[in-house]
Amino acid sequence: MRAFPLTPGMLCAALLLMAALSSSCSPSVNPPPVQAPILWGDVKPVVSVKELMRDLIDPIADNIFDAVSVIVTKGGEEEKAPKTDEDWQRIRTGAVGIAEGAELLRIRRPFAPAGDLNNSTGPDPVELSPDQITAKVEKDPVEWNARAQAMRNVGLQVLEIVKRRDARELWDAAENLEEACENCHRSYWYPGENAQFYEKLNRRLEQLRRTK
Ligand code: HEC
Numbered sequence: 001m002r003a004f005p006l007t008p009g010m011l012c013a014a015l016l017l018m019a020a021l022s023s024s025c026s027p028s029v030n031p032p033p034v035q036a037p038i039l040w041g042d043v044k045p046v047v048s049v050k051e052l053m054r055d056l057i058d059p060i061a062d063n064i065f066d067a068v069s070v071i072v073t074k075g076g077e078e079e080k081a082p083k084t085d086e087d088w089q090r091i092r093t094g095a096v097g098i099a100e101g102a103e104l105l106r107i108r109r110p111f112a113p114a115g116d117l118n119n120s121t122g123p124d125p126v127e128l129s130p131d132q133i134t135a136k137v138e139k140d141p142v143e144w145n146a147r148a149q150a151m152r153n154v155g156l157q158v159l160e161i162v163k164r165r166d167a168r169e170l171w172d173a174a175e176n177l178e179e180a181c182e183n184c185h186r187s188y189w190y191p192g193e194n195a196q197f198y199e200k201l202n203r204r205l206e207q208l209r210r211t212k
Pocket residue numbers: 049050051053054057058061098105111112118129130133144147148151177180181182184185188189
């Protein structure tokens with residue numbers, strides 16, 4: 001009987017088969033962990049960024065902005081700070097709204113409703129058009145996501161403050177929030193905000209007044 005010829009290729013295939021069998025049978029080898037998908041299903045935006053701001057982010061941010069203030073009265077200054085459970089719950093609602101709302105900004109959506117060009121037309125435009133904003137985000141989505149993340153972080157900070165019920169820290173947090181909003185707006189919405197920006201804005205308002 002002729003010996004079965006074993007070519008190097010066959011040897012290789014046999015070794016590979018043995019290795020595969022031994023790893024799949026051996027109880028000591030753990031299968032790689034299966035990463036659960038982050039989303040349970042499709043996500044579909046309902047509104048544009050502009051409407052998301054007007055109808056969700058802006059009003060919910062007020063739960064934080066309005067939590068502490070100094071009221072000047074005839075009798076002097078009076079500081080407003082959260083006291084009751086409801087006061088703190090309103091702030092927690094704001095914190096969750098801001099932290100989770102930031103994630104909604106990461107869902108691709110139009111920047112403004114169809115046909116709305118912002119104040120981006122005319123001789124002294126002060127805002128970028130939705131198309132210009134889109135182009136800027138498409139070019140560098142990392143920056144956009146980082147700006148949304150910065151807002152999310154303030155939401156997390158406020159959640160911690162609510163746990164400790166530390167009203168004094170709310171002053172700092174409100175300032176951080178203001179900064180997170182404004183940094184994004186200055187980069188994407190009205191990037192020309194400087195002395196010239198206000199000159200343009202004034203000229204524009206003057207023009208509007210004259211045409212009325
Ligand atoms: C990641 C970026 C980003 C962050 C963070 C952000 N915004 Fe905005 N916001 C925008 C952009 C872009 C627009 C302009 C959209 C447009 O008009 O095309 C806008 C518009 C707005 C408007 C105008 C809405 C209107 O009806 O004209 C308000 C009000 C607003 N933002 C409030 C806020 C507040 C308050 C915060 C923080 C709590 C915030 N935004 C955080 C990107 C951001």
